[in-house]
Amino acid sequence: MSKRRDWPLWEVFIRSRRGLSHQHVGSLHAPDAAMALRNARDVYTRRSEGVSIWVVPAAAIVASSPDEKDAFFDPAADKAYRHPTFYDVPAEVQHL
Amino acid sequence: MDEFQTLVDADERIEPRDAMPEAYRRTLIRQIAQHAHSEIIGMQPEGNWISRAPSLRRKAILMAKVQDEAGHGLYLYGAAETLGVDRAELLDLLHEGKQRYSSIFNYPTLTWADMGAIGWLVDGAAIVNQVPICRCSYGPYARAMVRICKEESFHQRQGFEILHTLSRGTAAQHAMAQDAVDRWWWPSLMMFGPPDDQSPNSAQSMAWRIKRFSNDDLRQKFVDMTVPQAEVLGLTLPDPQIRWNAERGHHDFGDIDWSEFFAVLNGNGPCNAVRLERRRRAHEEGAWVREAATAYADKHRRVSSTAGAA
Numbered sequence: 001m002s003k004r005r006d007w008p009l010w011e012v013f014i015r016s017r018r019g020l021s022h023q024h025v026g027s028l029h030a031p032d033a034a035m036a037l038r039n040a041r042d043v044y045t046r047r048s049e050g051v052s053i054w055v056v057p058a059a060a061i062v063a064s065s066p067d068e069k070d071a072f073f074d075p076a077a078d079k080a081y082r083h084p085t086f087y088d089v090p091a092e093v094q095h096l
Numbered sequence: 097m098d099e100f101q102t103l104v105d106a107d108e109r110i111e112p113r114d115a116m117p118e119a120y121r122r123t124l125i126r127q128i129a130q131h132a133h134s135e136i137i138g139m140q141p142e143g144n145w146i147s148r149a150p151s152l153r154r155k156a157i158l159m160a161k162v163q164d165e166a167g168h169g170l171y172l173y174g175a176a177e178t179l180g181v182d183r184a185e186l187l188d189l190l191h192e193g194k195q196r197y198s199s200i201f202n203y204p205t206l207t208w209a210d211m212g213a214i215g216w217l218v219d220g221a222a223i224v225n226q227v228p229i230c231r232c233s234y235g236p237y238a239r240a241m242v243r244i245c246k247e248e249s250f251h252q253r254q255g256f257e258i259l260h261t262l263s264r265g266t267a268a269q270h271a272m273a274q275d276a277v278d279r280w281w282w283p284s285l286m287m288f289g290p291p292d293d294q295s296p297n298s299a300q301s302m303a304w305r306i307k308r309f310s311n312d313d314l315r316q317k318f319v320d321m322t323v324p325q326a327e328v329l330g331l332t333l334p335d336p337q338i339r340w341n342a343e344r345g346h347h348d349f350g351d352i353d354w355s356e357f358f359a360v361l362n363g364n365g366p367c368n369a370v371r372l373e374r375r376r377r378a379h380e381e382g383a384w385v386r387e388a389a390t391a392y393a394d395k396h397r398r399v400s401s402t403a404g405a406a
Contacts (some may be wrong), residue, residue, distance in 0.1 A: 005184040007390065009177070026176045026240070031393035043170050046163070047247075053386065066113045 009058040010036040012043075014050035022054050030055075104305050106189045109235035112178040120304055123297070124234055125179050126195070127306065129186045132172035133197035137371050139165045141205040142214065147365050150208060158211060164247050171240040178236045191376050199357065200287050202365030209262055209269075209276035215255015216329075217277070217284040217322070223248050227290065228308035237306075255324070263330045270330075277326070278334045285349075286357045288315040294354075319347050 007029040013022035025044050030036035036055040044050065064072055080086045089096055103109075110116055117351055139162050146162065149155035173183045189195040200218055205211070226245055232238040262273035289295055289311040299305035309317075319338070326333050337350035359365070 005182055007386075007393075024242075026171055027177070028170060030214075031389040032396065035389060035393070042163075043167050046167060063113070066111070066115075 003005060007031045010040070010055040011058050012036075012040045013054040013056065014040075014044060015052040016050055018051060021090060022052065025049075028055075104233050104303075107231075107305070108233075110233050111235045116298065119300075120306075121179050123301065123304070124237065124306065125176055125181055126266050128172055128176040128179075129181075129189070129239055130196050130198070132169045132176060133190045133195060134201065135165050135169035135172060137197040137201045137375060140371055140374060141152055141201055141203075142211060142365075145206050145208060145211050148208065149211075154211075154258070161215075161254065162253065168247070171243055175234075175236040175240040188380065191372070191379065193363075193372060197360070197371075198287065199360045199365060200283050200320070202360050202367045203279070203283055203373060204366050206279075207272050207276060209259065209272040210280070212255045212258030212262060212273060213276035213280040215251050215253075216325070217255075217280045218258055218287070219248055219251040219255060220322065221284045221287045221318050223252060224321070228314075229306075231305075231308060233305035239372075256329070259329050259331065273329075274331055277331050281334050282352065282356075283360075284353055285315055285318070286354075288312075288318070290354065292359070308386045316346050319349050323347050 007026055008028055008031075010033075011027050012025050014025050015022045028036065028039050028043055030039050033055060037053060040053050040055055045053070076082075100114070100120075103114075110120075142158060142162050142165070146155060146158050149158050174187060176186060177183055182346065184374065186195065205214070223245060226241055226248065229241045230238055230245055232241065259273050259277070262269040264270075292298065292310045292312045295311055297388070298307060298310060302310075325339060335350045337348060339348055341348045360368070363369075
């Protein structure tokens with residue numbers, strides 16, 4: 001019998017209806033993927049909040065670090081020309 | 097920590113991996129854990145009446161409500177875990193009596209009407225307390241609270257409906273409803289915590305935007321909401337001093353017996369020992385289920401890794 005205190009942690013993502021992407025809703029503990037899915041159904045979709053559930057082992061998620069957020073996201077900060085509002089267009093031009 | 101306070105002051109949310117003062121983290125763990133414990137201990141007083149609900153409809157509703165309380169506990173333990181504690185550790189602290197749950201659940205549920213009074217008054221007070229936490233500075237706690245508040249409004253309405261039905265029933269049913277309101281009214285007012293001048297941690301929690309309104313302000317809001325609802329129910333709130341104060345624009349109400357609050361808080365309520373004992377027993381008696389599920393998962397992992405090697 002392993003000595004770990006609790007079952008592994010799973011992050012839960014739900015597609016609330018067709019046409020929308022899955023969205024993170026929370027987490028839960030479960031011994032395996034099948035139990036994680038069943039538990040996610042009971043914990044996060046008691047009122048038909050979803051048509052599809054993903055469960056992902058929390059340990060498998062790789063995240064950017066908040067400590068380096070400035071340096072990490074800096075390259076996008078000075079490129080206003082990536083947005084359509086950057087460009088001057090004569091007022092009379094339509095559908096552009 | 098300047099960046100932390102700047103974010104908080106700008107009404108931004110703090111997320112799990114952000115830098116935060118240690119005291120903020122500790123305060124949140126304590127508060128969220130206490131909240132989670134309250135949800136799962138709160139299953140007991142209502143679970144007490146599932147087998148004796150007066151109709152299949154009422155029984156199905158009560159089961160759904162008790163299941164919601166379990167779900168709320170799980171959302172909140174999940175939120176607490178983002179702060180670097182384990183759920184198993186928090187359950188140990190509850191079982192050892194080292195962390196608290198809301199004192200309201202140390203009162204007994206003596207009649208069916210108590211299911212009505214709990215839904216209307218206790219869940220009503222909980223909603224007033226919890227709605228501002230939907231804008232709490234800590235993201236995972238705020239998000240859990242949004243889910244919880246959505247579900248709590250069903251709880252409050254079903255309680256109101258139970259009392260409304262009893263109040264318009266036979267004289268005995270009306271008396272049962274009135275008795276339940278008489279017993280739950282004052283403990284519900286105590287749910288907002290001690291008066292502001294005796295609530296030492298409030299100022300810091302407000303500065304951190306964990307808390308948005310003072311205990312007394314929330315209590316006043318609850319009284320103002322509840323008085324007209326009691327009239328619709330045809331039931332009397334057990335406080336002869338309740339009256340509208342046009343000058344303040346609020347209802348005045350009588351003094352709360354804080355000695356009772358502190359006695360229950362310190363373990364001397366009618367059900368403190370029973371609640372904790374039953375919680376411990378449920379945890380111990382469920383151990384074989386948790387162990388079996390773990391053994392099954394371990395076995396299947398071994399089988400699939402062997403298959404992969406072949």
